[in-house]
Amino acid sequence: MVVDRYGEEMWKKILSDARMDPEKQYDSKTSYEDKELFQIIRSISLDTDIIVEKVWEMFGEYFFDYAWKNGFDTLLKSMADNLEDFLENLNSIHYYILKVYFDVAVQGPTFQSVLQADGSIKLHYYSHRDGMYPALIGRLPRTNNVNFSALFVTGLLRKAARKIFNIDAKIVTFERSEVRRKNAIIEHVIYNIEPASNDISGFYKQRSARGKKEIPRLSLPISASTFATLFPTHICFNRELVVEHCGSFLKDEFNLSPGQPLVDFMSILQPDDVQMTFEDIETHLNSIFICQMNNDMIRAKTSEKRLSLKGQMHLVDGGNYVLYLNSPEVTSARNCRDLNMYVSDLQYHDATREMIMLKEMCLRQRGVNGKLEEAVCVMKRLTSEMEDYRQRADQLMFERIPAEIANVMRDGQHVEAQEFASATCLVTVICNFDIITMQCQPKEIFAIMNDLFRRYDSLIDRLQCYKVLSIMDSYFIVAGAPKPCDNHAEKIMNLALCLLVETKQVKVPNMNLPLMLKAGIHTGSVVAGVMGTSQIRYGVLGETVNIATRMTSYADRGTILVSHTSKLHASKTSNDSFVFEIRGYLNSAAKSATYAHFLISNKRRSIWEIMECERPLEASIDGYREAHTMDDQVAWDHAEKNMKKVRQIVDAFRGERSEISKAAERLRHLRKTWTSRESNDSGISRGCGSRTDSTVCTIS
Known part of the structure; x- marks a missing residue:
């Protein structure tokens, strides 16, 4: 119900809030404690903001839909053609579902419906399960003293009336009480059920307008012994509960004979709220009676179980006698073996024979279904694990690849290397890394770099740049590739300023000094593409990368060197937002030089605005004082x-x-x-002994 309406995540949250395992799998054919059900219902109420009573009613309606969709629709539709008859047969439905289909020992409720003179139906509901009352109804005011099973039944009945008979039934709780029956407290709820509209088709059973036709009394040519053979377990008793006659099986196996008191050899198990009195039995004639013999069968003196009879009580001879027509309550071959009974003990007309055969087929089918459900659960778990492994493998394979290129590669397409006419490269190096490695333990160094790189990656993603490579204390970042943009130099310079400040937030253990970096930036053309086969990564090559690296080598601790090309490009897209100081020409290659500048600040945006974070209380307004403070330089x-x-x-x-x-x-x-x-040009070598010839002019 929860998964269908709110999704799998909500169901896991509800189980977690109910202090249960969110990964627990519930089986529809397994019985669970009522306490566990109540915890889940309360958790559903809290997480969905629906009152508990309404949740029980919804549960009743959902349970009917679940049964309808899972093969019980044919059975439910064949029970009756009107709601009145359907209510009279509720006990049969419960018995079949609990005892025959699910084969569980749960003590189900009992029902008794009585048609009133005003056309309404009084439905009596008896239950040993305290707190189950709202599930039957659908709509009740909130109260602290509510039987939730009744609300469950209300929702179930309202849904059944609408689904099977296409009518809307008005179901109101008429009375609720607790009665003591057989040394137990039983919940007794009386519902008043009537049509919700003037259309009563499908509500009442068909009755003849002429009234009942009187059937003439017949003297059937059948002897008592023949009747006892046809119904070998029947019992007929009078108002004093004294046996008048009984079936042949009871005579043979229990030595039962006329004149014996009924209470001496039999007790009523179901309905469990019925006392062994003629009046109580008379008021529950439309119920299934399950009675257990008080003694063992003669043939089964060592049996651990005693025979139970299941059938219906009929008033005969003007209501002076009750005829209990029944069959042994055996639903499977296993029950027969436990009771030391056989199918041959049953009459050919007894449907219990077919029930036993059908139950065996059901048990086999349940075994197959159980294995199938188990296999489905295993398959779901394996599928989930495979998807998890696939995502991990995908992440490991494409973590060094830009997302847009990784998506193309996942489709199996080949990605060609691309040339980008204009991109900006940033190379950073941690200063004094040799000192740090001598002062710190390897684990401490790892923790430092892990913290630093985590900060770097966050800023790189925020400013929409791309990390190409990180090796030990060095970072290589690019903007304008693989995703071209016009303001790539502006992005890189803002990122460099942020990295300059963020690096100082990481302290070196044992030295209490902040890390410091130096960086070089250059703009130009690059070639980028996917490199490698087993360990794929995205590579960026070109002279632009080499110049950015050399710029980094010329930079001092805590400074950012920017080539003149990058300065012009950034000034063009940012409207001269950046502040520079001249550094001068630097040898960027064997026969070339690059004019360089120190990047100082962004006069239009503070560091805190670029980093999208709140300014610390003790920090400067724009944050650039922290970036260029000399205290850290002196300390290093x-x-x-x-x-x-x-x-x-x-x-x-x-x-x-x-x-x-x-x-x-x-x-x-x-x-x-x-x-x-001596001349250093003559080629005369010191310590050469007597050799005096010139190695330059070769004159001897």
């Missing part, structure tokens, strides 16, 4: 000096010459060379 300079001293001490203990000693020796050698009187 001091850390570099200390690390240099440590390295010199370590080298001294190792017996290795320090970098200063090596540099001093090179200077002494250079001085000695310049002060030598």
Whole structure:
């Protein structure tokens, strides 16, 4: 019901709120505790904002629809052609569903319908299951003292009247009470049922306008012994509950004979609210009576179960006697074996024979259906797991591929490399990474970089750029590829400013210093495409990438170097929003130079606006003071000096010459060379012995 109306996620939430396993699978052929059902109903009420009484009524209506769709429609339609007869046969329906089809030990309710003089029907409902009253009705005021099964039945009956007989029935709770029957408290609810409109077709059974025709008394040529053989388990008793005559089976197996009190050898199991009195039996004539023998059969003295009889009570001889026509309550071959009975004990006209055969077929079918349902559950679980694995594999395969290209590749199409005439590349490097690796443990370094890269990825996605590659302390980012755009340089510069500030939010353990980066930006043409087969990734190549990398190598700690090309492109699309400082020419290749600028800020947008976050209370208004503060620079300079001293001490203990000693020796050698009187151009090598020939002019 919940899944059909609200979806699978709502059902899992309801189970979770009811403190149950949200992954639990419920089987329609398994009985569950009422307490569990009540918890789920209350959770449905809270999560859907529907009062509990209404939920029970909805459950009753849904239960009828469920039974109708799952093969019970033919049975329900064949029960009666009017609602009055249908209500009189409710006990039969319950018995068949609980005992024969589902074979459960749940004690079902009992019903008794009485047609009133005003045309309404009083339906008496008896139940041992406390709190089940609203499910029968459909519409009741909210109350704290409500039998929810009755509301369930109300919803079920209203739906049955509409579905089977195409009528709207007005069902009102007339009276509700608790009665003690057989040392147990039983819920007794009386419903008043009447047509909701003037159209009464399908509501009442057909009655002859001339009244009942009197049937003449006949003297049938049949002996008592023949009747006892035809109905071997029948019992006829008078108003004093004394046996008048009984069937041959009861005589043979229980030594039953006329004149014995009924209560000495038999007790009533169902209806469970009926006492063993003639008056009680008389008021429940339209009910199925299940009576259990108090003694064991002669043939089955070792049997653990006692025989029960199922049938109907009939008033005979003007109401002075009751004839109990019945059959042994056996519904399967297993029941027969438990009672030490056989199918041959039943008369050929007894439908119980066919019932046993049918039940065996049902049991086999239920076994097949159970295996099928189990297989379906396994298939659903495997399908879910396969889908999960497929998504994981898909993510692992295409996580380094832009989404638009990954979608094309999923369709099996080949993706050619593309040339982009204008794109902007950003290369960042974490400064003093060698010092960090010496001061921190490997796990600490991993935690630092994981935190940093998580921050980077969030900003990259927010500013619609693309991360091409990340290796150790370096990040390579591009904008304008694979998705072309006009403002790619503007995006990259805003991203670089954000990365500059965000990097400082990560502290180095054991040093209490913020991480700092340097970055290089260049704009130009690139070639991009999918690279690799087993480990696919998206690669960006070209001289633009090389120049951006060289720009990064020229950048100082905490600075962003921007090529003049990138500056012009960003100024054009951003209306000169960025502030630069001149750096000058830099060698970007063997025979070329690039004019560079320091990127300082975006004068139209603060760092907090670009990052789309709230400004910290202690931070500056635009955030650029934090990006270019000198305190961090001084702290890292001091850390570099200390690390240099440590390295010199370590080298001294190792017996290795320090970098200063090596540099001093090179200077002494250079001085000695310049002060030598010998020509350094003559090719005369020192320490060459007697060789004096020139390696330049080859004169001997």
